[in-house]
Amino acid sequence: MGQQRRAYSQARLTHTDEETGEARMVSVTEKASTFREAKAMGRIVIPQEAYDLLKKNEMHTAKGNVLTVAQIAGIGAAKSTWQLIPLCHPLLLGLIEVRLWLDDERRSVECRSRVQTSGKTGVEMEALAATSVALLTVYDMCKAASKEMRIEGIRVVEKTGGKSGFWQSHEMDDEGVQQEN
Structure with missing residues (x-):
């Protein structure tokens, strides 16, 4: 607990100026390039009738196959994050993997x-961003069958690289099992 308390006492908001509180973009100019990876997850809960349609693939809509289109949307979102989140740096991404399943x-x-x-x-x-937009795309493509869908649990579950090194969520899922990464 002491180490965790120390980490919280050293925590600060890096995207605001400590003196003025104004927003600022963090300088990465002097930082060394290293391998970095992050994993995120989330879900969209769908009412039974709409879920059954999706499972039968009857939600193969005029826009295309729901999960395939959502996957492509998630990949596009990861590539566009710097345009969506004002203080994010544009990055050269080496891998973007988005998996969706029922x-x-x-x-x-x-x-x-x-x-x-x-x-x-x-x-x-x-x-x-990849996870969020993929799930928003599922909502968009299934909303004709039901608007009672719920997006939930979007979070980072693991990251590697940089000054802080490896980090993994200790969050448990609904069954009390550590989340799969």
């Missing part, structure tokens, strides 16, 4: 994203 027990579409770069800043925001 979970019958939860009546949900689960999403996991993994982003890698060799650069001066981390890719957590890119992984979060």
